[in-house]
Amino acid sequence: MKILVTGSAGFIGYHLVKSLLKDKKYQILSIDNFDKYYDKKLKLDRIKDLKLKDDKKNKRHQFVNLDLKNKKKLNSIIKKFKPLIIVHLAAQAGVRLSLSNPFKYLDDNIKVFLNILEISKSLKISKIIYASSSSVYGSIKKYPYSEKMIVNQPKQFYAVTKLTNELMAETYSGLYNMQIAGIRFFTVYGPYGRPDMAIYKFTKNILEGKKIMVFNKGNHYRDFTYIDDAVLGINNLIKKIINKNNKFHQVYNIGNSKPIKLLSLIKKIEKILALKAKMNFKPMQKGEVYKTFANIKKSEKYFKYKNKTTIDDGLKLFISWYRNFNKKFSKR
């Protein structure tokens, strides 16, 4: 079965391809443009790690370095590969940059998704899974966040692009009989994680004896979700969508459903590292939300989503990866 995965040099995309390759029935084509948003060496290392030793002719996994804004090239690649399903994870992630550079989000998140939808329509590829975000819940103050809630209060342009993706998917599935599922990810973390995210930044700075920036005195909450749980969820969702044939668009939360306070998170990291953090307290940042908290009943019911990893175990796994990864690179 052929699957196209976009954003495979990215955190979630890399882990998804890695897990799909464990099943020999899947043939994967994956795409990324090694966007410079964060350190390219991490992205290159992920792609290197996806190279299978017994796959000299790239039969099971072929990687293409391409900017998805290039519709013509993307069209010819997809036409040749003929995937049964597209898992679209490539995007400009992160909320903060969207305040200073919204145009990048317009291009990478909205225009690119339109390319994917238009190409799928013309090549009759009807099955798509795409990444949305918990940020679509914006300033809603009712917890936990459920997919039934009306979402129309985005707090920054990143959330606007993800909400727009959901509207686009709704329209295309209705007009062209497509089976599309959006995943609202809640702060995913783990090995090979993103350097712009809190757990990575805190660990790095504490280990290097540098100050960490703690916004809102650490009094906000995040529903940290371990990468392996998220990826297992995407795998299950792929299997469900494959078997659908009539028009379908739904969004699903993938979250841990156990939010923790930023200050408690810092304490947990300090304990594992056996080091004290030097904290630089700052006011709440513009565009940030106070709390994320996923209701996961819909995902549990539809594709048997489960959270197996506690935050304590997940942090240990992340920190152990972080130490090894940095040892490896400091030797090069």
Ligand SMILES: NC(=O)c1ccc[n+]([C@@H]2O[C@H](COP(=O)([O-])OP(=O)(O)OC[C@H]3O[C@@H](n4cnc5c(N)ncnc54)[C@H](O)[C@@H]3O)[C@@H](O)[C@H]2O)c1
């Ligand atoms: N990690 C999280 O906690 C989280 C939370 C909510 C939503 N999401 C969403 O999940 C998806 C994956 O997130 P991630 O954490 O792996 O982010 P990531 O930045 O690690 O991965 C995204 C990848 O997309 C690639 N990309 C961006 N624009 C591209 C383009 N025009 N052409 C080709 N490739 C392009 C980047 O190079 C990058 O490798 C994104 O859509 C993100 O918005 C992630």
